[in-house]
Amino acid sequence: MSDVMDADKLRKKYLRDGMFPTIFCNGCGHGLGIDYTLRAIEELQLDMDKVVFASGIGCSSRIPGYINADGLHTAHGRALAFATGIKAANPELEIIVFTGDGDCAGIGGNHFIHAARRNIDMTVILLNNFIYGMTGGQLAPTAPMGSISTTSPYGNIEQAFNICELAKALGAAYVARWPVSYPYQPIKSIKEGMQNRGFSLIELMSPCPTAYGRRNKLSTIEDLWKWYESNSILIEEYEKVMRYGTEEEKEKVRGMLQIGVFQNVKKPGFFEEYEKLVQRMMKKDDEKFRGKTK
Amino acid sequence: MIYKRDPERIRKVLGNKIQFIQGDMAVTYGALLAGCSFFGGYPITPASEVAEGAARLFPRAGGTFIQMEDEIGSMGAVIGAAWGGAKAMTATSGPGFSLMMENYGYAVMTETPCVICNVQRTGPSTGQPTLGAQGDMMQVRWGSHGDMEAIALAPNTVQESLDMSIEAFNLSEKYRHPVCLMTDGEIGHLREKVVIPDEEDIRLVDRVPATIEKDKFIPFSASQTRDSKVPDFPTFGTGYRTYVTGLTHNKKGFPATDKQKDHEELITRIVTKISDHREKLTMVEETELEDAEVAFVVYGASARPAETALAMARENGMKVGMLRMKMVWPFPIKKINELSKKVRTIIVPEMNLGQIVHPVREFASKDCDIVSAPKVGGEMHFPQELYKYLEVEI
Numbered sequence: 001m002s003d004v005m006d007a008d009k010l011r012k013k014y015l016r017d018g019m020f021p022t023i024f025c026n027g028c029g030h031g032l033g034i035d036y037t038l039r040a041i042e043e044l045q046l047d048m049d050k051v052v053f054a055s056g057i058g059c060s061s062r063i064p065g066y067i068n069a070d071g072l073h074t075a076h077g078r079a080l081a082f083a084t085g086i087k088a089a090n091p092e093l094e095i096i097v098f099t100g101d102g103d104c105a106g107i108g109g110n111h112f113i114h115a116a117r118r119n120i121d122m123t124v125i126l127l128n129n130f131i132y133g134m135t136g137g138q139l140a141p142t143a144p145m146g147s148i149s150t151t152s153p154y155g156n157i158e159q160a161f162n163i164c165e166l167a168k169a170l171g172a173a174y175v176a177r178w179p180v181s182y183p184y185q186p187i188k189s190i191k192e193g194m195q196n197r198g199f200s201l202i203e204l205m206s207p208c209p210t211a212y213g214r215r216n217k218l219s220t221i222e223d224l225w226k227w228y229e230s231n232s233i234l235i236e237e238y239e240k241v242m243r244y245g246t247e248e249e250k251e252k253v254r255g256m257l258q259i260g261v262f263q264n265v266k267k268p269g270f271f272e273e274y275e276k277l278v279q280r281m282m283k284k285d286d287e288k289f290r291g292k293t294k
Numbered sequence: 295m296i297y298k299r300d301p302e303r304i305r306k307v308l309g310n311k312i313q314f315i316q317g318d319m320a321v322t323y324g325a326l327l328a329g330c331s332f333f334g335g336y337p338i339t340p341a342s343e344v345a346e347g348a349a350r351l352f353p354r355a356g357g358t359f360i361q362m363e364d365e366i367g368s369m370g371a372v373i374g375a376a377w378g379g380a381k382a383m384t385a386t387s388g389p390g391f392s393l394m395m396e397n398y399g400y401a402v403m404t405e406t407p408c409v410i411c412n413v414q415r416t417g418p419s420t421g422q423p424t425l426g427a428q429g430d431m432m433q434v435r436w437g438s439h440g441d442m443e444a445i446a447l448a449p450n451t452v453q454e455s456l457d458m459s460i461e462a463f464n465l466s467e468k469y470r471h472p473v474c475l476m477t478d479g480e481i482g483h484l485r486e487k488v489v490i491p492d493e494e495d496i497r498l499v500d501r502v503p504a505t506i507e508k509d510k511f512i513p514f515s516a517s518q519t520r521d522s523k524v525p526d527f528p529t530f531g532t533g534y535r536t537y538v539t540g541l542t543h544n545k546k547g548f549p550a551t552d553k554q555k556d557h558e559e560l561i562t563r564i565v566t567k568i569s570d571h572r573e574k575l576t577m578v579e580e581t582e583l584e585d586a587e588v589a590f591v592v593y594g595a596s597a598r599p600a601e602t603a604l605a606m607a608r609e610n611g612m613k614v615g616m617l618r619m620k621m622v623w624p625f626p627i628k629k630i631n632e633l634s635k636k637v638r639t640i641i642v643p644e645m646n647l648g649q650i651v652h653p654v655r656e657f658a659s660k661d662c663d664i665v666s667a668p669k670v671g672g673e674m675h676f677p678q679e680l681y682k683y684l685e686v687e688i
Contacts, residue, residue, distance in 0.1 A: 019548065049533040054374070065537055065548065070530040072377060073539035074370060075400050081334075081362060081370030086530060088332055088358045088371070089378025090296055093531050111370075114363040274358065275295060281354045282303075289306050 005042055007035070014038045014048070016068045023062055025133075027213075027221040029180040029206030030060055033127050034067070036180070036204070037096065040190035051094045054083040056103040059134050060127035060206070063098040077108030080115040083122050091271045094194065095122035101142040102132045105161045109141075112163070116170040119198040121269030125190065126163065126201060129208035137211035144231075148215040164203050168263045173198030175262040179205040179228035182259075189261065198269040205232075205257070235260035297331035297356055297380060301493045307354045311490050317455040317481040318385070320488055321411050322347030324459025325383050327496055330409070331357035332382035334371035336364055336390060339423040340479035341413035344385035365390035369397035369410070376406045377538060379529040381463055385411035387479070388421060388429050392437070399438030400540045401472035405514070405525065405564060407501050409462045411475040413482035414594075416646070416670060425672025426479025428594055428645040432652075434474045435623050441561050443568040444623040445575070446474040448594035452486035458620070464499035465575075469568055470524050476622065478645065480595040480674055504528040508535075515545040516563065523567035569624055577620035578629050582608065586615030588639045588687050591630065591654055593619040595674060596643045602677035607684050614684055622650060627657045634658035639687045643667040643675050663687070 005013075015038075024030050041051070048069045055061035057076035064071030074082040083095050104112050104126050115122070131149060132138040139149040141161040148155060167175045174196040176189040186204055193200030207213065207224035218224045233241075233256045241253045304326050315323075321344050325333070333348035335341075345361065352359040358375070362368040368384045375382035386394060391412050401408055412434065416427035430437070435444045445465055449455045455477055466473040504511055504526040506518055513536045516523045528534035541549045542557040550556035568575070581604065583589060590600040597618045607614040617633055619626055630653075634640060640662055642651040648666040655664045667683050669675045 049535070050531055052378075052530050065539070069535050070377075071537045071539075072374065072530075073537065073541065074373075075396050075540060078366060078370040078397065081367035082374035084360065084362075084367075085332065085334060085371035085374025085376070085380075085382065086378040087374075088334075088360065089375040089380035089382070090531050092296070093378065110363050111367050114367070274353075278295075278353050278356055282356065285303075285306060285354055 005039070010035070010038050010042065014041070014068060015066050019066050022066060024059065025210040027207060027209035028059070029129065029204070030063065030127050032180040033060065033098070033125060033204050033206060034063055036186040037125060037190055038067075039187045040194060043187070043191055044194060046094055050092060051096060052086055053096050053098060054079045054086065055098045056108060057134075058100040058103045058132070060098050060100040061103055077103050077106065078111060079103070080108065080111040080120070080122075080124070084115060084120050087121060087271060091121070091275070096194070097122055097124045099124060099126050101126065101128040101130065101140045101163075105141045105163045113166070113170060116167050116172040116199045116201070118270045119171065119173055119267065121198055121271060123190065123193040123200045123202070126203045127206040128163075128203055129206045129212055131208050131212035133208050133211040137215065147212070149212070164201065164262050167201045172201055172263060173267055173269070174200035174264050176201070177203040177205070177257070177259050177262065179225070179232060179259065180207070181225045181228055192264065196264070196266070197272065198267055232257045232259045234258070235262065295356070299329040300356065304355050307351050308490055313488055313490070314485055315452065315488055316343055317449070317452045317477055317484050318343035318413060319347045320452045320456035321385065321459045321475065321477065322351060323488070323490065324456040325409070325463065326351055326355055326357070327491070328381060328460040328463035329498060329500070330381040330383050330463060332372065332375035332380040333357070333359045333384065334362045334368040334375070334382070335384050336362055336368050336386065338365070338387045338390045340415060340426065340482045341385045341387045341390070341411065343482070344411055344413065365393040366397060369394040369401075372408045373397060373401050373404070373406045376408045377530050379531070381407070381467070383409040383411065385413065387413050388415045388417045389419070391430050391433060395433070395437045398472055399440060399442065402438065402442045402564065403540050404538050405470040406472065407466040407470050408472050409459070409466055409475060410472055411459070411477065414476060414478040416672065422672040424479070426482070426595060426645065426674070427670065427672060428478055428596065428649070431476065431622060431644075431646065431649040434476060441565060443565045444474065445469065445471055445568060445621070446476045446623040447621050448476045448619065449481060450594055450597040450618065452481065452484055453488045455481060456488050456490070460496060464497065467499045467501045468524070470501060470527065471568060476594065478595050501527040504532070504534055508533060512545050513547045514543055514560070523563050523570070572624045573628060575621060575624055576626040576629055578626055579618040579620060581616040581618070583615035583617065583633070583636070585613050586637050587613045588641065588684060589614065589633055589637045590616040590680070591619070591633070591640050591642050592616060593622050593650065596645055599675040599677045599680055600643050603680035603684060606677060606681050612684060612688050625653045625657065630654055630657045631659065634662035637662060639663040639665060641665045641667050641680070641683050641687065643669070643680055645669055645674065
């Protein structure tokens with residue numbers, strides 16, 4: 001890893017001064033999401049003129065506004081569809097999508113499924129805070145069972161959406177989940193995601209003390225970070241327990257959120273395949289029309 | 295690879311200069327000729343052939359075709375592609391058009407040039423998928439929430455589907471606005487002769503790219519380089535680092551959601567950048583209006599039986615004329631008003647229960663009778679049916 005740039009330098013280099021302060025509440029983890037992404041970009045020395053940020057609607061979707069680069073702040077849930085178009089028009093651009101759990105796993109679920117399935121070359125950073133924060137704390141599809149929100153005032157009875165498992169099943173090239181309380185692993189994963197061809201999902205568990213924590217006896221950032229500690233388990237450890245553990249141990253980890261890298265495979269992205277198709281058809285046409293004047 | 299329009303390759307891909315093809319296919323042909331290099335669509339009757347044509351032809355010309363997961367995604371991808379620098383389009387019909395409304399509004403708000411072909415059918419809901427209608431003539435104008443202007447063209451032949459497809463792109467590029475090509479199931483599935491225009495006979499308009507110094511560029515105000523309310527276009531990846539949002543934004547493009555003045559200024563500009571040019575944009579075809587006492591006001595497929603009814607009436611010495619709106623929105627206010635002062639009665643045949651008859655009434659002189667001649671159910675008017683309206687009125 002290159003020298004760690006201090007936050008002030010990072011801010012001056014990559015952010016739009018005029019946009020501060022952000023809309024984020026005290027204790028929100030989204031600022032860390034920006035920080036980790038910028039550090040990954042800095043380490044890869046990306047040309048910011050060629051990086052495009054896309055987002056949908058919600059707290060995390062406001063992030064592109066703070067970054068000094070091209071940004072497309074689209075409609076709720078649709079960022080991945082818009083991003084697909086950007087990449088199609090100019091495959092040389094590096095596409096980074098900021099989205100949230102409601103935006104991506106709720107209203108945008110179908111676009112997520114198909115962007116992952118098509119292996120569209122883009123890096124999706126999903127900030128999962130278990131809640132619809134911007135609208136004031138309604139139930140999100142990723143919220144753990146029992147969660148209290150303004151639309152589940154007596155406790156959530158729905159099963160939580162495990163979006164990393166879905167992405168893995170769809171054959172996304174890169175899938176990882178980390179809580180923002182881990183400082184280095186998210187940077188490494190975002191970097192790997194950007195370097196990987198195809199669809200990369202990095203889910204960051206990001207605390208929302210205001211809209212989620214407050215109603216769920218996790219009102220301070222410490223509470224939420226501790227919750228991540230006691231409710232998550234590294235994928236490797238989880239697998240070890242499942243293989244060698246007792247029934248009791250297995251039962252204990254079953255309900256935990258696995259963290260780590262779920263999938264990291266090398267395969268061509270959609271537009272690489274598309275380019276091959278274009279070349280194949282053009283060659284065929286050139287042979288067909290050779291010698292014919294018209 | 296970034297697309298570059300190659301006229302010679304496009305001609306090869308299109309084939310013979312004179313062909314016998316469907317209206318839907320003619321739309322695809324027009325798009326390719328216009329320089330369109332991105333098609334994102336979702337299957338829907340009676341518009342699927344536009345997508346099928348694009349799937350078959352676009353890759354061979356170096357363009358991109360993607361079948362998206364739904365119409366919402368199609369419209370999103372089209373807008374994204376436009377910001378990536380492509381001329382982009384989608385095609386759909388009633389239910390899909392309904393799904394596109396949010397992103398249609400997004401394209402208006404963000405001044406994104408793109409084309410939506412709507413091969414209309416009827417509704418509400420699923421309606422009659424395989425049959426033509428003119429179900430969305432008001433939706434195209436008022437379907438998205440908030441205030442906006444619309445640009446909508448309505449071809450009545452297969453040749454015009456091709457020609458207007460090119461024109462739709464030109465208008466979208468010029469005004470940085472989503473332009474709707476409102477064809478219908480009748481014209482879309484009709485096969486007719488088309489003549490592919492020669493390269494020198496095609497007029498192409500491209501969006502004006504941002505060229506001024508990067509730190510002086512203002513992305514969402516009147517142009518800084520021309521006398522136009524349409525801003526120059528900062529294609530993504532060209533270093534302008536533009537923030538594009540569907541939120542009310544200030545001239546720099548940043549959210550100004552609680553600012554009354556910013557909203558008023560923005561919306562007024564994106565509406566008047568089009569409505570200021572209403573007269574210039576007006577595209578009508580006038581037939582035998584010189585001595586007419588009664589006139590048809592028509593658009594799209596319903597112009598065809600009206601034309602026959604008109605010929606029948608003229609043979610019988612009835613003084614009948616016709617005004618065909620080739621562009622329905624912005625509404626040709628002046629033309630309709632002038633016509634209403636000249637004729638006693640205006641008859642508006644439509645393949646719906648009466649949509650465009652409303653603006654005709656709104657802008658016609660109060661002394662002129664406005665008669666709606668609706669027909670629904672997936673059948674075109676028979677000329678005899680329209681002739682009967684003439685018999686009553688004369």
